[in-house]
Amino acid sequence: MKKVYAKEEVCVGCKLCEVYCITSHSKYKDVLKAYKLDSNRPAPRIVVEENRPLSFSLQCRHCDDAPCVKACITGAMQKDPVTGVVTCDTDKCVGCWTCVLVCGFGAIVRDTNNKIASKCDLCAEAGEPACVKNCPNEALVYEGGI
Incomplete structure (x- = not known):
């Protein structure tokens, strides 16, 4: 099974994975509209853990x-x-x-x-998790195993 894995050596803790997770699960599917218009905005299904200089995202492992x-x-x-x-x-x-x-x-x-x-539901309806697709440093990968 494919899962999302974090590469903490390149994660800078920007939290864009959280932003795009919220956006992909909002009713608007647009960053600005999701944050400006959605009064009932969903929680991120991925969480960035930080303990500088180390940071990484945490999401369901689908055990x-x-x-x-x-x-x-x-x-x-x-x-x-x-x-x-x-x-x-x-x-x-x-x-x-x-x-x-x-x-x-x-x-x-x-x-x-x-x-x-x-x-995390792996953005099943989109085919690729929004967090992986939008990570600027490719700190998240979606693959069968590491």
Whole structure:
């Protein structure tokens, strides 16, 4: 399965991955409109961790044995048996945050605007994750494994 991997040696912590993640999941799909017009803007599904001089992005690892899926009380967290992608069905999510607690990577965040869990879905509908496509230093790669 293809996943997003960070190359911390070239990440400068610009957080453009977060910006484009928000944009790709907003109703406008445009950076300016997403930030200026969307009062209910989604949380980024990728988080940049910084401890200068080191910085890197953190996103869902789509674990083979995903603890978030097992812990989800409503079945909102699901793992596609074919692609292996773990997604959150926001219509089923009740914001209990159990998935946030059990994620060993800290890759699931609370979208407090919408009161749901938010995690990387690999921009499945776009074909390539927005964070990878828009990283100016190619600090993010989308491939089968490192």
